[in-house]
Amino acid sequence: MTDDRPFVPQPPRRRTALWIAVGAVVLAAAGWGLWKAYEIWQHNQKECAPGILKQGPREECIGVSDGSYRFDDSLADVMGKIEAENRRVEKSDAPYVSIAYVEPLTTVKGEEEAKYGLRGELVGAYLAQRELNDPELGAGRGDLPQIRLLVGNLGLRSEQWKPLTDDLIAMSKDDKHLVAVAGFGQSRGGTQNAVDALRTAGIPMMGATVTADSLSSAAKPGFFRVSAPNRDQASGAVNYLKEQQKKDRDYKVAVIRDRNTDDIYNTSLSASFESAAKKRGLRLQGAPLEFLSGVDGVSNAFSSVADKVCALKPDAVFFAGRGINIRNFINSMSAPDRRCPVTLLTGDDAVGAYYGSLASDSQREKFRTEWQDSRVTVLYTALGHPDLARELYAKTNNPLPDFLNLYHEEFGGASDDDQRVLQDGQIILGHDALWTVGVAVRNAAGPDGKGEVNPGATLQMLLQLGGSKAVSGLSGPISFGSDGNPDDKPMALVRMEPNGTYTFRGVLRP
Structure with a gap:
């Protein structure tokens, strides 16, 4: 018996798994490409130049x-x-x-x-x-x-x-x-x-x-x-102040120091000065006058410090702090009810007292006037000077x-x-x-x-x-000595002038 029904070919077998696999590969490739593009974009966002990247909260x-x-x-x-x-x-x-x-x-x-x-x-x-x-x-x-x-x-x-x-x-x-x-x-x-x-x-x-x-x-x-190093600068400063006391038995020396322990310049300068003063028998007047840099209220603190300096009437103060805070001190001493004469002696960071070239002319002129009014003489132990x-x-x-x-x-x-x-x-x-x-x-x-x-x-x-x-x-x-410090290297004693110049006063030795 013959079958008169027309022949209908069978549909091809579905290759669902294959298409899924191919699709997955295509999507993965596209995803990888997008990810690499994002990585490159992100890297470019972080790169200032080849090998130099934006780092930290300030980028x-x-x-x-x-x-x-x-x-x-x-x-x-x-x-x-x-x-x-x-x-x-x-x-x-x-x-x-x-x-x-x-x-x-x-x-x-x-x-x-x-x-x-x-x-x-x-x-x-x-x-x-x-x-x-x-x-x-x-x-x-x-x-x-x-x-x-x-x-x-x-x-x-x-x-x-x-x-x-x-x-x-x-x-x-x-x-x-x-x-x-x-x-x-x-x-x-x-x-x-x-x-x-x-x-x-x-x-x-x-x-x-x-x-x-x-x-x-x-x-x-x-x-x-x-x-x-600070120990040599402090030692040189003590030698200078001791000479002043030899010349004048009534020569009074006080200390102003920064209590910010995160700044190792201030802390070692203060400790080195205290040690050298004790060793050489330098007479100091009263307890150190203190401030804390790096926090709010520094100007208020220096207002109080300036009052105490004028009350103590020292001939000199040793300043264990940074140059930018010397500026705070000078500003406070320029107030009309202070202006008591004093010599401030400090370490090499004193150069930070001056305003840089980005400051306005009026800002620098104002500071020069304040400095002259303050009657503060600034000396420091300079690491280098052409006259040295x-x-x-x-x-x-x-x-x-x-x-x-x-x-x-x-x-x-x-x-x-x-x-x-x-x-x-x-x-x-x-x-x-x-x-x-x-x-x-x-x-x-x-x-x-x-x-x-x-x-x-x-x-x-x-x-x-x-x-x-x-x-x-x-x-x-x-x-160099065995510790890597320069061996008894001389320093310059320099006076900083309100007009922005540095006057060589002599050679200091540790």
């Missing part, structure tokens, strides 16, 4: 630059010069090493004075790089290996020390050839943390203007500095004239402007920090400049810079 640009990223408009000229010299080094085919100069390169309103001091340090470091790389500049230290100068940002008050030190440690192990770190800015808790991290990683360091005593350690070598080199070197051995020729060649200016350019010491100390590390690098490379130079070899040669091996720095001969 500061933290990282290491070869000069191509400027960090701040105020640094544009010197960073441009650093970049050009680095490019020349890289294209020369000569062996080179990198030295990083790190500072808190971002500031906030009210702290812009620090930024302009840091520019001075970078100018000095760049000029030292030029001297080291060009034998025609008469440095006499050879030219191999060449020096590549990198610049790193520790963030406001050095608070972003961790991401920066992580970058530096990585660079000491790769083709960036990092052999040492210099600079370090102000003595703060973040600075201490950065020093501890780099010391543990075996990277030698050279402080420029950083002076807190706790940074150095004879038991754990690795941190050196060209600046007199002239006192410490014979005329034929003074490295300052050749340095000044190079400065004018690179940055212009007239020779009669030298005093203003160098008087705050920032350029001088920035130069000496990089110059001294560079000398150690050349010693590690040997007479032919071909020896292997790494962080360990650089550290070994820094340890040899003592006694007769002193380096001729612009701030004076530099040699």
Whole structure:
């Protein structure tokens, strides 16, 4: 029997699982692409420049630059010069090493004075790089290996020390050839943390203007500095005040100190002064007058401190605090019912008392008037001053004239402007920090400049810079004790004038 029903072919078997799988792959690929696009967008949102990322609550640009990223408009000229010299080094085919100069390169309103001091340090470091790389500049230290100068940002008050030190440690192990770190800015808790991290990683360091005593350690070598530590500054200040009491038995000395324990500059300066005063028998009047920086009400506190100073009538006060708070004190002393004459003696951070170039002319003029009205004379232990080199070197051995020729060649200016350019010491100390590390690098490379130079070899040669091996720095001969501090390095006693100049008063020794 035949089946007359028409033939109907069977539909193809559904491949539901296959289509689901294919769809899943397509969606996954699309999702991955979208995620990668988001990652790239997010990275770009966080990146200031290659290798320099926005970090912390303020989204500061933290990282290491070869000069191509400027960090701040105020640094544009010197960073441009650093970049050009680095490019020349890289294209020369000569062996080179990198030295990083790190500072808190971002500031906030009210702290812009620090930024302009840091520019001075970078100018000095760049000029030292030029001297080291060009034998025609008469440095006499050879030219191999060449020096590549990198610049790193520790963030406001050095608070972003961790991401920066992580970058530096990585660079000491790769083709960036990092052999040492210099600079370090102000003595703060973040600075201490950065020093501890780099010391543990075996990277030698050279402080420029950083002076807190706790940074150095004879038991754990690795941190050196060209600046007199707080203990030496306090000792020099006590020597000066003791001389005044020898001349006049009625010469009275009081103390004003900051109780902010997060600032290791203030705390070590205060402790060092107290110890030196007790050791030398300096007579002090009453208990220390105190204030607390970093919190509200500082101006009110200084109003009270000024009243107490005028009631005590000391001839001098030793000020264990930062320069910006000296400004608070001067302001309070300028009130018509105070204005009692007193000499304020303090450490190297006194330069922060001046308003920087971003302040208005009227603001600076107002402060000059207040200072004159206050009858406060400000003296400080300066780490570098052009007149100090002239006192410490014979005329034929003074490295300052050749340095000044190079400065004018690179940055212009007239020779009669030298005093203003160098008087705050920032350029001088920035130069000496990089110059001294560079000398150690050349010693590690040997007479032919071909020896292997790494962080360990650089550290070994820094340890040899003592006694007769002193380096001729612009701030004076530099040699190191076992703790990395300069050995009995002289300081300048300098008077700060309301018009913004620094008058050399003599040589101070610890």
